[in-house]
Amino acid sequence: xxxxxxxxxxxxxxxxxxxxxxxxxxxxxxxxxxxxxxxxxxxxxxxxxxxxxxxxxxxxxxxxxxxxxxxxxxxxxxxxxxxxxxxxxxxxxxxxxxxxxxxxxxxxxxxxxxxxxxxxxxxxxxxxxxxxxxxxxxxxxxxxxxxxxxxxxxxxxxxxxxxxxxxxxxxxxxxxxxxxxxxxxxxxxxxxxxxxxxxxxxxxxxxxxxxxxxxxxxxxxxxxxxxxxxxxxxxxxxxxxxxxxxxxxxxxxxxxxxxxxxxxxxxxxxxxxxxxxxxxxxxxxxxxxxxxxxxxxxxxxxxxxxxxxxxxxxxxxxxxxxxxxxxxxxxxxxxxxxxxxxxxxxxxxxxxxxxxxxxxxxxxxxxxxxxxxxxxxxxxxxxxxxxxxxxxxxxxxxxxxxxxxxxxxxxxxxxxxxxxxxxxxxxxxxxxxxxxxxxxxxxxxxxxxxxxxxxxxxxxxxxxxxxxxxxxxxxxxxxxx
Amino acid sequence: xxxxxxxxxxxxxxxxxxxxxxxxxxxxxxxxxxxxxxxxxxxxxxxxxxxxxxxxxxxxxxxxxxxxxxxxxxxxxxxxxxxxxxxxxxxxxxxxxxxxxxxxxxxxxxxxxxxxxxxxxxxxxxxxxxxxxxxxxxxxxxxxxxxxxxxxxxxxxxxxxxxxxxxxxxxxxxxxxxxxxxxxxxxxxxxxxxxxxxxxxxxxxxxxxxxxxxxxxxxxxxxxxxxxxxxxxxxxxxxxxxxxxxxxxxxxxxxxxxxxxxxxxxxxxxxxxxxxxxxxxxxxxxxxxxxxxxxxxxxxxxxxxxxxxxxxxxxx
Numbered sequence: 001x002x003x004x005x006x007x008x009x010x011x012x013x014x015x016x017x018x019x020x021x022x023x024x025x026x027x028x029x030x031x032x033x034x035x036x037x038x039x040x041x042x043x044x045x046x047x048x049x050x051x052x053x054x055x056x057x058x059x060x061x062x063x064x065x066x067x068x069x070x071x072x073x074x075x076x077x078x079x080x081x082x083x084x085x086x087x088x089x090x091x092x093x094x095x096x097x098x099x100x101x102x103x104x105x106x107x108x109x110x111x112x113x114x115x116x117x118x119x120x121x122x123x124x125x126x127x128x129x130x131x132x133x134x135x136x137x138x139x140x141x142x143x144x145x146x147x148x149x150x151x152x153x154x155x156x157x158x159x160x161x162x163x164x165x166x167x168x169x170x171x172x173x174x175x176x177x178x179x180x181x182x183x184x185x186x187x188x189x190x191x192x193x194x195x196x197x198x199x200x201x202x203x204x205x206x207x208x209x210x211x212x213x214x215x216x217x218x219x220x221x222x223x224x225x226x227x228x229x230x231x232x233x234x235x236x237x238x239x240x241x242x243x244x245x246x247x248x249x250x251x252x253x254x255x256x257x258x259x260x261x262x263x264x265x266x267x268x269x270x271x272x273x274x275x276x277x278x279x280x281x282x283x284x285x286x287x288x289x290x291x292x293x294x295x296x297x298x299x300x301x302x303x304x305x306x307x308x309x310x311x312x313x314x315x316x317x318x319x320x321x322x323x324x325x326x327x328x329x330x331x332x333x334x335x336x337x338x339x340x341x342x343x344x345x346x347x348x349x350x351x352x353x354x355x356x357x358x359x360x361x362x363x364x365x366x367x368x369x370x371x372x373x374x375x376x377x378x379x380x381x382x383x384x385x386x387x388x389x390x391x392x393x394x395x396x397x398x399x400x401x402x403x404x405x406x407x408x409x410x411x412x413x414x415x416x417x418x419x420x421x422x423x424x425x426x427x428x429x430x431x432x433x434x435x436x437x438x439x440x441x442x443x444x445x446x447x448x449x450x451x452x453x454x455x456x457x458x459x460x461x462x463x464x465x466x467x468x469x470x471x472x473x474x475x476x477x478x479x480x481x
Numbered sequence: 482x483x484x485x486x487x488x489x490x491x492x493x494x495x496x497x498x499x500x501x502x503x504x505x506x507x508x509x510x511x512x513x514x515x516x517x518x519x520x521x522x523x524x525x526x527x528x529x530x531x532x533x534x535x536x537x538x539x540x541x542x543x544x545x546x547x548x549x550x551x552x553x554x555x556x557x558x559x560x561x562x563x564x565x566x567x568x569x570x571x572x573x574x575x576x577x578x579x580x581x582x583x584x585x586x587x588x589x590x591x592x593x594x595x596x597x598x599x600x601x602x603x604x605x606x607x608x609x610x611x612x613x614x615x616x617x618x619x620x621x622x623x624x625x626x627x628x629x630x631x632x633x634x635x636x637x638x639x640x641x642x643x644x645x646x647x648x649x650x651x652x653x654x655x656x657x658x659x660x661x662x663x664x665x666x667x668x669x670x671x672x673x674x675x676x677x678x679x680x681x682x683x684x685x686x687x688x689x690x691x692x693x694x695x696x697x698x699x700x701x702x703x704x705x706x707x708x709x710x711x712x713x714x715x716x717x718x719x720x721x722x723x724x725x726x727x728x729x730x731x732x733x734x735x736x737x738x739x740x741x742x743x744x745x746x747x748x749x750x751x752x753x754x755x756x757x758x759x760x761x762x763x764x765x766x767x768x769x770x771x772x773x774x775x776x777x778x779x780x781x782x783x784x785x786x787x788x789x790x791x792x793x794x795x796x797x
Contacts, residue, residue, distance in 0.1 A: 009514050010554025013507045020554035038552040039541075039560075042593030046586065051738040057725055058733075061586045064483060064629055108485070116511055138511040139493045139503075148494075152486035159715025166483060166629050169722035169740070177685045177721030179783035306593070308544045316550075383784050387686035461514025 004031065009461050010038075012469060014113040014138075016065050017476025019434070021446075022314075023465065025455050030465065033443070033450035035434045040291070040316040043481040044304040047424040052078055052395050052416045053173075055424065059412065060167050062426070062481045065108070067166030068101040068158075069405030070412075070478070073426075077401030077414040079173035082390045089386040090175020092376045093161055095262050096188070097171060098403070099369050099376075100157045102261075105406035106331065106366045107154075107203070109473045111147050112138075114359060115233070117470070118240055122463050128240055131230040143202065143233050150198035156191050160184060175387030180380050188377045196370055204367065205232025211367040215341040220360070234363055241356045250449045250468035251352030253326040256333035257432070259411070261404035264372055265365075268337040269322065272351035275337060280400045280411055283427060286319040288312075288439035296321075296439060299413035299425035300398055316480045319435040319444060320427045328353070328445045329408025329432045330472060332361035340364065352449075355471040362473070394419030405429050407473050428478035446472060484577075486712065487632035495632075499640040504531065518555055525566045533642060534571035536564055536599055539580040539587045540609035543595035550594040561609055564599070568610055572617045573642050574599065575625060577635060582624035582656065583730035584608075590734070598624070600656060603730045620649055624656035628727035633709055634661050653703070655730065662703035665754065666717070666724045669707035670699055678772040679765045680780035689780025691723045693749065696740045699724035700753035721783075 003026065010020035018039040024032040043062050047055060059074040060067040072094060079085065086094065116138035123129050135143045158165035161178055170177045180188070196208060204211050205227065211234070214220050224238040241247060259278055260267030268275040286296040291313045293305040307313070321327075332353050335343035342364060346357035398415040408429030415423040435444035443451075446469065455462040485508075488495040493509060496502075505512060505520045512520060523529040540561050541550040548559025556563070568574050576582040576599045583603055587596035600608040600622035608614075608622070615621060623642075625634050638658050641647045653662045670676065675690040682689035691697035699707070699717075702724050707716045717724050725739055726732045736750070737743040743750040752761050775787040 008555055010556075011507065011514065011517055012554060013505075013510055013513050013517055016508065018551065018554055020552075036554075038554055040550045040594060041587055042591075043586075045593040046590040049590070054739050057739040058586060058589070061628060112485070112509065120511060139509055144491070145494070148485065148491035149489055152489040152491065153713070155486050156713030156715075159710065159712030161720070163715045163717045163720025163722065164483075164629075164711035165486075167727075168720065169717070169725075170720045172685045172722075174685065178719075179686055179721075181784060306544065306550075308547075308549055385686075386783055387684070389684040461516065466513060 003027070007455070007460065007462070009465060012466070014116065015470060015474045015476060016063070017474075017479070019469070019474065019476050021450070021465065021469065023450070023455070023462075028455060030450045030453045030455060033447045034314055035317070035436060035444060035446050036315045037317040037434065037476055037480045039476065039480050040306055041477070041480055042304075044424050044426060047421050050421050052081065052414070052419055052421055055412075055414070055421065056169055056172065059426070063475060063478045064166045065105060066101070066405045066407065066410070066428075066475055066478050068097055068162070068168065068171070069403050069410050071168065071171045072098055072403040073401040073410050073412040075171050075173050075401065076403065077399050077412045078395070080399035080401065081395045081397040081414060081416055082173055084174045084388055084390045086175035087385045087388055089179070089380055089384055090388070092380055093176040093178065093180065093386060094171050096157065096373055096376050097162050097168070097176075099262065099373050100154065101165070102404070102406040103366055103369045103373075104151055104155055105473070106362045107147060107151050109362060109406075110203075110233070110359065111144050113473065114470050115143065115237065116141070117463060117466055120463065126243060128229065128236065128243065131236055132240065135230070135233060135236060146202045147198060150195060150202075154191060154195040157188060160187060172387060174390050175385070177387060179386040180382055182382050185377060185380055185382065189374065192370060192374050192377065199366070199370065203233050203363070205235065208367040208370055212364065212371070214364070217342075217345045220342060237359065246356040246467065247354045249453065249464060250355040250358075250471055252328040252449045253445050254351040255322075255325050255327040256336050256347070256353070257322060257327045257329050257409055258334040258337040259402040259404055259409045261334065262372065264368070265334045265338040265404070269327070270333070270337045280402055282323040283411065284321050284324075285425070285427065286321055286438035288319070289314055289436040290318050291316055292318060299411070299427060300415060300423065302425050303423075304425070315436045317431055317435055319438040320432055321438060326435070326442055326445055326448065327432060329429050330358060330361075331365045331406070332358045333408060334404060335361045335365055355467050358471040405478075407475050408432060410478070426481050428475065428481065430472070430474045430476060430479040433472045434474055434476070434479060483629040484632040484635050487636045492632065492636065495636045496639060499643045501639055501643050504529065514555055521563065521567065524570055527570060531567065531571045533573040533575055533639065534567050535575045535577050535639075536581045537577045539584050539594070539596035540564060540599060541587070541594040541596055542609065543593070546595075564609065568599075568614070568616070570617075573620060573623065574610070574614075574616045575623045575638065576600070576656075577625050578630050579626045579628045579727055579732065582626040585628060586733045588733065600624070601730060620647075621652070621656055623652065623658065626655075626657055626728045627704065628732070631706070631709065631711060634658070657703060657728070661705055662728070664703070664705040664708060666699035666702040666704045666706040667753070668705070670716075670718045671707070672718055674776055675780050677768060678776050679768045680772050680776045682780060686721055686783040687781050688783060688785075691718060692742065694742055695723050696725075696735075696738070696742050697723040698726035698751055701751055702726040702728055704728045
């Protein structure tokens with residue numbers, strides 16, 4: 001006989017922002033999930049009627065952890081309307097600031113948000129528990145104690161290039177406001193060298209290049225077995241993955257999207273048999289189950305009008321769809337679309353990915369980003385321009401600003417009239433991943449990923465559900481901008 | 482999230498040095514879901530003592546006073562009601578950031594969510610907890626404003642509270658700790674020579690002073706931003722962009738574009754605080770007429786084109 005029960009889970013901490021998940025449970029597994037973003041913030045309404053360049057101040061303040069990504073998306077949208085392009089130095093400095101945020105966020109996710117769950121009492125009987133408790137415990141674990149100071153010092157790149165993090169105005173449509181001099185170039189390389197050392201000592205216990213060149217599941221498992229299980233946090237995580245079978249938990253919708261980043265990670269839409277071009281023009285935001293007025297529309301046409309008493313709706317989040325499809329975005333999507341062989345292997349069986357695949361892809365990307373940042377610093381040419389001035393005349397037009405935030409594809413859809421904002425729609429990574437059902441009753445990516453997740457007797461906040469939710473590294477404050 | 486980098490060691494360790502322990506933090510704590518609610522219930526019922534309630538983010542009153550724009554997950558109760566419950570039990574209440582202090586960016590424009598601060602709504606003492614609110618230690622809400630606030634401001638204010646010698650005289654009229662707010666963001670600005678000579682930047686990445694054309698409000702903005710520095714050695718003006726006065730109520734709604742200086746008859750509307758307008762105009766004219774060519778040239782470049790003159794000391 002099937003027994004069905006309902007659990008409402010929240011507050012979800014160690015995710016950024018407010019999240020509640022309603023689970024219908026049958027026979028010890030999740031049968032259906034509904035994801036509720038219980039906060040609405042109104043940024044798209046606040047931006048209307050303002051001077052277009054004010055988006056540079058307002059949009060980053062959507063989020064304290066994706067602030068630079070919002071900044072870059074706004075700058076790119078305005079740049080396309082104003083028809084200005086950054087010079088080479090401006091592009092490199094912007095890439096460095098964005099990569100610094102992406103890399104810091106990936107580290108924060110692993111250390112602060114994700115691995116502390118393995119140090120919880122529910123795992124006390126596992127063979128790896130003593131090591132996990134010692135290293136991964138929230139705030140007190142050796143990993144947090146070693147890597148949070150390293151992260152703080154890595155963010156000195158932000159102090160130098162962006163003035164501060166979060167909420168900088170250094171990234172402008174025409175480049176960056178901060179030119180780098182020869183001494184600062186050396187300081188940037190010193191900061192990167194220190195961060196590399198911390199990652200290669202504590203997180204990976206190996207060279208970044210060795211991690212980035214792992215090219216198959218077999219290579220990954222051989223690497224995990226090459227040393228003692230607690231040699232490096234990544235290796236310990238891989239051993240925990242094996243025991244808990246995290247490669248079989250949390251499969252997503254099987255369509256992975258990336259808008260491409262840094263010229264380093266190629267854009268595209270991946271399905272198990274092909275990679276197709278990514279076209280932002282195919283994005284439609286559905287609001288059937290959202291507390292929002294209106295109908296499904298392109299973000300250029302869409303408006304954001306709250307409707308708090310709408311029957312059947314259950315979240316403030318809209319439901320973006322790409323050509324009608326539910327998609328997943330994030331580091332896994334970026335690495336799979338780009339064709340990294342290990343990332344491709346991690347989604348090969350079934351195409352849906354897993355908790356393990358998402359976390360491994362994030363660390364793989366971290367290992368790829370730092371050497372790229374070292375190259376970009378070396379390519380900076382002091383005394384050549386860092387910023388081109390935007391034209392003086394009032395801007396009229398419509399444009400999309402796309403960027404890859406740590407958590408995935410972020411887009412700003414901007415329309416201006418007489419230099420003022422006529423329309424501003426933001427589709428954030430977690431809007432994609434944590435969207436509700438749409439008008440055709442198709443569940444969002446997390447809602448699909450949670451189906452089949454085990455719920456143990458007596459669990460009020462099922463730990464496997466928490467692993468699946470956190471594997472997406474959600475940012476709820478961006479979601480409900 | 483800025484506080485996670487506090488003192489280069491992280492907020493938890495920086496606070497631990499002063500015996501401060503986090504009962505629960507949404508981003509940092511292990512407890513999730515039912516365990517987290519149990520902690521909050523214990524505090525609300527008085528079973529667990531709360532030395533300090535720290536609130537981040539505006540308090541959302543809407544729609545129609547219901548608070549439904551922010552519900553505390555898993556509880557069916559609005560965040561504004563949770564804040565009221567917990568504030569009633571707290572020895573101290575601290576607003577972290579300009580949103581919690583004054584309403585901040587969510588209260589801009591049409592204020593679609595009816596966002597307010599804890600004790601202030603913009604410049605008015607009409608916040609969510611009410612004008613007359615006093616915590617158990619008989620202090621108003623302590624406003625660590627800023628968007629984002631400097632992590633050092635958070636750590637030092639909380640540590641001062643833990644040291645037990647923090648009185649109402651340590652706060653300015655807008656509830657900000659005077660240790661921070663008695664300074665101006667202008668103090669220590671590395672563009673000081675350009676400011677002195679009114680050698681002004683005219684476009685992003687210029688090295689000149691940002692006040693005359695690009696909207697810089699550092700001469701009016703409370704904060705020690707350029708004295709203590711951010712993320713190592715940074716500051717807004719050092720990185721070439723304008724101070725938006727993010728520590729003040731209403732910063733989110735300037736009269737013109739953020740990155741342009743509002744002027745009346747060619748004179749900036751927002752003059753340096755405590756500076757009589759006539760003197761500002763007279764001194765600015767005098768400074769401009771005395772600007773060395775080096776300073777004027779460098780003000781319009783993104784790197785030093787003309788270095789300072791090298792002259793041996795004069796013999797007597």
